[in-house]
Amino acid sequence: MKTGQIKNVGILLLTAIIWGFAFVAQSVGMDYVGPFTFNCVRFFIGGVVLIPCIAILKKYNGAEGQKKETDSRTEWIGGICCGVALAAASCLQQIGIMHTTVGKAGFITACYILLVPVFGLFFHKKCGILVWIGVVLAVAGLYFLCIDENLTIGRGDLTVFLCAIVFAIHILVIDHFSPKVDGVRMSCIQFFVSGILCLVPTVLLEHPHMVELLAAWQPILYAGVLSCGVAYTLQIIGQKGMNPTVASLILSLESVISVLAGILILHQTPTSREVLGCILMFIAILLAQLPIPSKKSRQ
Numbered sequence: 001m002k003t004g005q006i007k008n009v010g011i012l013l014l015t016a017i018i019w020g021f022a023f024v025a026q027s028v029g030m031d032y033v034g035p036f037t038f039n040c041v042r043f044f045i046g047g048v049v050l051i052p053c054i055a056i057l058k059k060y061n062g063a064e065g066q067k068k069e070t071d072s073r074t075e076w077i078g079g080i081c082c083g084v085a086l087a088a089a090s091c092l093q094q095i096g097i098m099h100t101t102v103g104k105a106g107f108i109t110a111c112y113i114l115l116v117p118v119f120g121l122f123f124h125k126k127c128g129i130l131v132w133i134g135v136v137l138a139v140a141g142l143y144f145l146c147i148d149e150n151l152t153i154g155r156g157d158l159t160v161f162l163c164a165i166v167f168a169i170h171i172l173v174i175d176h177f178s179p180k181v182d183g184v185r186m187s188c189i190q191f192f193v194s195g196i197l198c199l200v201p202t203v204l205l206e207h208p209h210m211v212e213l214l215a216a217w218q219p220i221l222y223a224g225v226l227s228c229g230v231a232y233t234l235q236i237i238g239q240k241g242m243n244p245t246v247a248s249l250i251l252s253l254e255s256v257i258s259v260l261a262g263i264l265i266l267h268q269t270p271t272s273r274e275v276l277g278c279i280l281m282f283i284a285i286l287l288a289q290l291p292i293p294s295k296k297s298r299q
Contacts, residue, residue, distance in 0.1 A: 011238035020257020032216035046228025047191035078177030079189025099156025106258025115168035145277030
């Protein structure tokens, strides 16, 4: 693995850790405010946090930063597309978390590892055999994690699964635009777009009060500054030059972190069936990271 790829893997792994603990913040936040309000505020916080970062990076990059100004139109298109997908996926996830555990929500969200390679086929993105073996194992893992002994799936689990579908689209959109634009600026645009989209149902359906927002300041601040401002930007930077399926598998480690965070912080203990599902998914994630020897190296 090249040095640049190792750096990207490290960036995506840090992103997964931040997101894993964000599931706890999202769950706790629902004790005070509605899902649209939570997302609306955290997205605006994420966008505001990135404004000084953009100014600092522009000054630091100098001439290189000036050169990227020519991509502003593509940047806005990418930011808007990412923002729409992010708003839809995050609201589905936030609603789903209200009806399921943090650990289950984390692993079901990681279902995008199955969907990214499938959707990627429509864009002529090929994957190795080990990735597909990992996908099969992940399907088995999701079965034990989500389907109970009565072969039923909960309302929250189904909603989070729909969120995973949209997150898979979000990853492919980022893969399309990130090589062409400045990742931090596009990330900032996507947050404000997502915040505006969430603002409409917030005002019409939830009518939040300042007292409720102040009571939820800790989970909202974590979700806004770290999960949005830091992690989504790291995702865009880390995905540059990487296969989107491999990137999605690294990011899906957030599911493992979410289970640990749920146990340590919220004292949510998974059943033996759910533990088996988690183990299968973790094996799938690791298996898909193994390099496939090239034909030249075998000769």
